Amino acid sequence: MTKPVRRRGNWRQRGASTVNPCIGTKLALEIDGQCGYAQCQKDTYQVLKDTIAKPINDSLLDIRSKKVVTIYIDRLDNDAVKLCFGKTHTQNTVLAEAAVEIFMVGDLAFYSLALGKEAMAPHWCWRCPMSKAEWSTSADAGRILPPDWTLDGLESHYQRLQSGELDKGKAEQVRGIKEPVLWCIAPKNILVPSLHNNELFVNEPLTKFMRWINHRVEELPLELIDARLAKIDLFIEQEAAIDRLAESEEPLAALKDEVGSLRPTKVRNEDRYICRDAQHEADYADAVARYDEAKAAKAECQRNLTAINARIKSAKQEVKIIFRKKENGALSQPIRQSIDHHLQQAYNILRSAYHGGDFKGNHCRKLIRHASEVMDDIRDLLINIPPAERAADDDEIRKYCRAYKRLFQYFDALIHYCHQPFGTLSDADMLNVRKLVDLLDRLWRRLFETVPPKAHAWQHLVVDLERLRGLKHHSESKIEVSHQIGRKIDLLFRSVNDIEKKIECSLRHQHTQDNPVMTRTQQIVQDDRSRKRRADVLENDVNNDRNSYVLLLLNSAEIADEFPSLDALAVADRKREAALANVNHHVDNDNNNSAE
Ligand SMILES: [Zn+2]
Numbered sequence: 001m002t003k004p005v006r007r008r009g010n011w012r013q014r015g016a017s018t019v020n021p022c023i024g025t026k027l028a029l030e031i032d033g034q035c036g037y038a039q040c041q042k043d044t045y046q047v048l049k050d051t052i053a054k055p056i057n058d059s060l061l062d063i064r065s066k067k068v069v070t071i072y073i074d075r076l077d078n079d080a081v082k083l084c085f086g087k088t089h090t091q092n093t094v095l096a097e098a099a100v101e102i103f104m105v106g107d108l109a110f111y112s113l114a115l116g117k118e119a120m121a122p123h124w125c126w127r128c129p130m131s132k133a134e135w136s137t138s139a140d141a142g143r144i145l146p147p148d149w150t151l152d153g154l155e156s157h158y159q160r161l162q163s164g165e166l167d168k169g170k171a172e173q174v175r176g177i178k179e180p181v182l183w184c185i186a187p188k189n190i191l192v193p194s195l196h197n198n199e200l201f202v203n204e205p206l207t208k209f210m211r212w213i214n215h216r217v218e219e220l221p222l223e224l225i226d227a228r229l230a231k232i233d234l235f236i237e238q239e240a241a242i243d244r245l246a247e248s249e250e251p252l253a254a255l256k257d258e259v260g261s262l263r264p265t266k267v268r269n270e271d272r273y274i275c276r277d278a279q280h281e282a283d284y285a286d287a288v289a290r291y292d293e294a295k296a297a298k299a300e301c302q303r304n305l306t307a308i309n310a311r312i313k314s315a316k317q318e319v320k321i322i323f324r325k326k327e328n329g330a331l332s333q334p335i336r337q338s339i340d341h342h343l344q345q346a347y348n349i350l351r352s353a354y355h356g357g358d359f360k361g362n363h364c365r366k367l368i369r370h371a372s373e374v375m376d377d378i379r380d381l382l383i384n385i386p387p388a389e390r391a392a393d394d395d396e397i398r399k400y401c402r403a404y405k406r407l408f409q410y411f412d413a414l415i416h417y418c419h420q421p422f423g424t425l426s427d428a429d430m431l432n433v434r435k436l437v438d439l440l441d442r443l444w445r446r447l448f449e450t451v452p453p454k455a456h457a458w459q460h461l462v463v464d465l466e467r468l469r470g471l472k473h474h475s476e477s478k479i480e481v482s483h484q485i486g487r488k489i490d491l492l493f494r495s496v497n498d499i500e501k502k503i504e505c506s507l508r509h510q511h512t513q514d515n516p517v518m519t520r521t522q523q524i525v526q527d528d529r530s531r532k533r534r535a536d537v538l539e540n541d542v543n544n545d546r547n548s549y550v551l552l553l554l555n556s557a558e559i560a561d562e563f564p565s566l567d568a569l570a571v572a573d574r575k576r577e578a579a580l581a582n583v584n585h586h587v588d589n590d591n592n593n594s595a596e
Contacts, residue, residue: 037486045118116179124176135456149187192461194418200454201411202364216392231315245301255291371408410440420470
């Protein structure tokens with residue numbers, strides 16, 4: 001809803017007008033309403049389709065058909081201020097009117113499900129037709145987005161699959177689409193969940209960072225190291241096999257040409273060839289034999305490579321099995337433990353025991369806020385390990401810690417932009433956002449081999465930020481809050497077995513929250529809020545500092561180091577060892593010779 005004066009100042013120019021020329025609207029009124037809490041082990045397309053999906057969609061269609069939302073003074077009800085979808089009666093005074101638009105916020109898995117692409121979130125973007133393979137191949141492919149899916153586009157694609165016009169057996173043609181969409185919310189209005197990124201921003205890189213530590217710094221169980229070494233030796237074999245295959249392919253073209261040039265004349269309409277003379281016949285036979293021999297040699301190289309590839313596959317599997325064994329888990333990793341301990345001591349950052357030992361929301365945020373100090377601490381901790389007890393040298397440790405630190409700093413800056421209120425990011429801010437996402441994307445691709453869907457979602461995030469200029473009011477935080485309320489009420493009446501009674505109790509409980517006692521409680525909360533508002537003012541000053549910090553970050557030289565995969569690092573080490581052993585061997589021989 002628009003109103004000439006907004007309720008709160010811009011985060012940089014406190015008190016100044018916040019009319020954003022790019023959007024032309026200002027948030028004047030924000031109302032949250034809760035319409036349901038579903039208790040369900042796991043939501044599936046089928047469960048939603050059979051229960052609440054259709055009633056919700058009917059209501060959404062109804063709202064959409066009203067086209068506008070109106071705030072008015074009800075002349076027949078003591079001039080009370082009310083809100084309705086559609087126009088109000090002409091006797092009432094309209095205060096404001098705005099076009100209706102329906103948005104959705106949730107996590108990517110839910111988006112996929114809602115759009116009829118259940119369980120496809122890891123492979124297909126919810127919003128555009130791209131696949132993971134497509135956005136992973138090159139940085140450009142990730143940056144240049146195809147047009148978003150539209151509701152009509154999804155529907156007609158589904159129909160073409162149903163009619164057989166598109167092949168259901170080909171993933172390329174299915175593009176993840178398995179069912180019709182559940183709700184009439186356009187994919188472009190299904191916003192990038194800026195908060196769920198928190199965990200992507202921390203846990204995934206940190207898992208990869210820990211893998212690097214496990215592999216390059218930490219002493220792991222011998223069994224695992226052996227299995228890994230076997231795998232690495234296979235990689236070296238694979239490299240050699242690929243070289244041999246290329247060598248074997250090299251003469252093929254020339255040999256084929258030779259056969260072609262010596263080919264005898266074919267007798268018309270007969271399966272018979274005529275040679276010029278005996279010499280020609282012998283030369284031809286010789287060329288054919290050499291060509292066949294070369295082809296056989298190539299096939300042999302090919303078979304060899306295929307066999308090595310199969311062995312690599314099972315070796316990888318074996319490493320995975322050993323790695324998953326309980327005694328090799330997080331608890332037996334002293335370095336990881338000391339890092340966790342340090343994070344908890346110094347920054348009160350806790351790795352949650354459940355959730356597979358990941359960092360959860362608040363702790364993620366804390367970690368990236370302190371990225372600079374945290375990563376420097378970890379670097380020092382690793383460098384303090386005696387060099388003899390680790391594979392990575394000091395330079396490698398510095399290089400990796402620096403890169404991860406930068407990655408976390410980029411995330412921190414991006415979250416900072418996401419958390420700004422609706423309509424507050426200026427054009428200059430948007431230039432920074434674009435630059436930031438570019439830098440982030442490039443560093444991610446430098447560090448990691450794969451680009452997960454959430455990382456592709458940054459490109460859509462730029463679009464959403466461009467459009468809404470701040471996602472604070474369009475983030476998932478409200479869902480989390482509603483979820484907490486739902487859970488609380490659910491817990492309150494957990495002993496009521498009769499489902500009808502349970503619903504009645506829950507509704508009554510929520511209704512009585514309006515009584516005087518409740519109102520008093522709410523007043524206390526209100527006071528607390530106003531204290532928070534003072535904190536907001538403070539935050540503005542902090543934001544000023546943060547803005548210059550972000551500018552500094554955007555202008556610091558990009559990280560240009562190479563980050564080979566862990567296997568490549570180990571292969572290089574192993575080759576170095578082998579070369580060294582070879583030299584020693586020669587030295588021994590020389591010594592023996594001189595002893596004679
Ligand atoms: Zn996409």
